[in-house]
Amino acid sequence: MRKVITYGTFDLLHYGHINILKRAKEQGDYLIVALSTDEFNEIKGKTCYFSFDERKKLVESVRYVDLVIPENNWEQKIDDITEFKVDVFVMGDDWKGKFDFLKELCEVVYLERTPEISTTKIKNELGLNGKSK
Numbered sequence: 001m002r003k004v005i006t007y008g009t010f011d012l013l014h015y016g017h018i019n020i021l022k023r024a025k026e027q028g029d030y031l032i033v034a035l036s037t038d039e040f041n042e043i044k045g046k047t048c049y050f051s052f053d054e055r056k057k058l059v060e061s062v063r064y065v066d067l068v069i070p071e072n073n074w075e076q077k078i079d080d081i082t083e084f085k086v087d088v089f090v091m092g093d094d095w096k097g098k099f100d101f102l103k104e105l106c107e108v109v110y111l112e113r114t115p116e117i118s119t120t121k122i123k124n125e126l127g128l129n130g131k132s133k
């Protein structure tokens with residue numbers, strides 16, 4: 001079984017997220033999503049509208065996703081890939097090159113981001129910036 005992993009916050013789940021989850025799944029047979037915890041998002045400087053539990057429920061409901069695990073820090077990727085015997089690491093190409101060090105462990109694939117849509121854009125247009133639930 002060819003296992004794929006990807007990482008992210010996935011706040012206000014939108015079609016750009018679905019696109020990358022679909023294409024990540026196409027890289028193998030089993031897709032793990034490491035979902036940034038609320039505490040890690042603080043480190044990333046992100047304020048989420050939905051809590052970790054709410055974001056986890058949404059991402060788990062996506063047909064391409066087989067398992068959701070917490071992403072607690074920047075450093076866990078090597079351990080995750082080793083522990084889950086991951087074959088392919090996938091990220092959007094806004095991260096292109098940033099995770100090439102993982103190439104010793106697995107394939108590293110950067111997929112094109114979906115243009116036009118982002119959580120920030122949604123929050124701006126809905127006047128939600130700075131607010132969380």
Ligand code: C2G
Nearest residue numbers: 007008009010011016017020091092093113114117
């Ligand atoms: N994405 C995309 N197209 C968009 C928006 C997002 O393909 N229009 C992709 C991003 O490239 C990323 C994934 O969706 O691969 C999740 O995006 P975010 O939730 O913004 O994740 P990010 O904050 O980049 O977290 O350790 C890695 C970090 O946790 C990545």
